[in-house]
Amino acid sequence: MSDRALILVEGSNTGNGLLYVKAAKNLGLRPITLSADPSQYGYLSSESIDAIRVDTGDVDALVDECSRLGATYEIVGITGFTGLDESVYATVGMLCRHFKLPGPNPATIERCCDKFAQRQLLAEAGVPVPTYRVAANATEVECAAAEIGLPVILKPAVGSGSAGVRLARNVDEVAEHTAFLMGGKHMWRSSPRILVEEFAQGPHYTAQIMGNEVIGIGTVEFGHPPHFVYRQFTFPAMLSDDEHKRIVDVSLSCLRALGLGWGPTNIELRWTKHGPIVIEVNPRLAGAPDPQLVQLAYGVDLITEHIKLAIGDKWNLRRSRSQTAAARILVPDRDGILDWIGGNSRAATVSGVAEVKFYVEPKTPIVRKGDYRDCLGCVTAVSPSLAETEAILQRAADLIDWSIIPFTAIGD
Incomplete structure (x- = not known):
């Protein structure tokens, strides 16, 4: 009998790539990664993953x-990762349609990728x-910002990870960031268009969602x-019952409006005066x-359950835990050469720390x-309460340090 294979399109070093290959193995599947450059994903070689x-x-x-792979393996599912190019997930949907496998609607994904x-x-x-406008040049950006009223957010109409996203608080910042986006410094995945929004x-x-359920x-x-x-x-956010219900209701309205509801969705919101x-x-x-x-807060393994859905198995979204989990992102305060970084071993021994990872x-x-590319690493902690989790994170973060030599000091 041939191995049951899960095809993974592209991967992720700082994200979920390693977790997907491990979850696939735990489900008795053979993960196979297809990538334009497999060498960029270090875990593929360390885990001896077919690439x-x-x-x-x-x-x-x-x-x-x-x-070609189907001649050797039984391909039971296809999924993938997005990185900065969210069209990868639309491609996954096309492949699933072609091979008659469970997967997202590619047209729906493509529509969502255009902000x-x-x-x-x-x-x-x-x-x-x-309130929002779309602009194709500096004049249109300036007019849109004036109509909406400063400050405004400027962002590429297609993109992810906050790449190219900036708050413009005055007309000079509007002009400066527009010039950055339109002047060749930003990598565009499609025709340059800037979303200008309130x-x-x-x-x-x-809000983290699987199917039509807010997890x-x-x-x-x-x-x-x-x-x-x-x-x-x-996780979880400290919300009143009414606030929680309103966020859930709005999130489910998004799914209906966009034709979503298969597999995972994550929705970002702000709670404003309205x-x-x-x-x-x-x-x-x-x-x-x-x-x-x-998973730490609720006991729901979204990655494993997503794979189950992708291969046509029954998933289990039942919560089995009620904890408070948090992750502190380690961010540099200057440019330069990272001379050293350490303290991870000591931080990992702090009671309540789930993981310390350097990228x-x-x-x-x-x-x-x-x-998101500014991330040096991450410290994750879990406990029964928010106050305790915050204290654990701070104790662990205080044990981590690094040194960055400014570029101007190199060679002095």
Whole structure:
């Protein structure tokens, strides 16, 4: 009998890649990664995972490779990762349709990946969203910002991980960031279009959904503006029953408006003076550390249950725990060469710490981007209460340190 294989399109070093291959193995599956550059994912070699080089932007090439693999293995499911290019998940949907496997609707995913199209569908359905405009050049951006009123958020119409997203508090910052986005410094995955939107102010929440069920709602904290660099995630969010219900109701309205409801979705919201406002709907599983925190807080393994869905097995979304889990993101305060980083072993021994992970090695050049790529590592903790979890995180984080030599000091 041939091995049952799970095809993984692309991967992730700082996200869920390793967790998916481990979960697949635990389910008795053979994970096989298809990637344009498998060497970029270190865990593939360390875990001895089959990896095949193929142009993952070419659906026909992927179909051919999967067909070839199908002669050796029983392909029972296909899923994948997004990184900065969310179209990967739409490609996964196309492959699933072609091979008659469970998967997301590719047209729905593509529609959601365009933030302007997503905004239109949500607004038409009466889902509360920030006031927004789309612009194709500097003049249109300037006019849109004036119409909406400063401050505004400027972001690429297609993208993820807060890449290219910035708060513009005055006309100079509007012009500066527009020039950055349009001047060749930002990597565009499609025709350059900038979404200009009202700065919805208030606590930031994320709703983690599987199918049509909201599994958990967490809080997200960012560093100092004008960028949106993640600093901490906490599950569950401390909400009143009414606040929780309103976020759940709005989240489910998003699914209906966008035609979602198969598999994972994560929705970002802010609680403003008008209540919950939807910032973004991502038709995919959230990147790390959200799935790990959901498992620590609620006992629901989103990655394993997603794989079960992808291979046609019955999933189990029942909560088995009631804890408070949080992750502190380690972020550099300067550019330069990472001379050393340490303290992880000591931090890991703090009672209540679930994981301490570094994403960079010494001697790595550090150039802050103002988005998720600024992450040096992560500390995760869990306990029965928010206060205790916060204290554990702080004790562990205080044991971690690093040194960055500024570029200007090198060679002096």
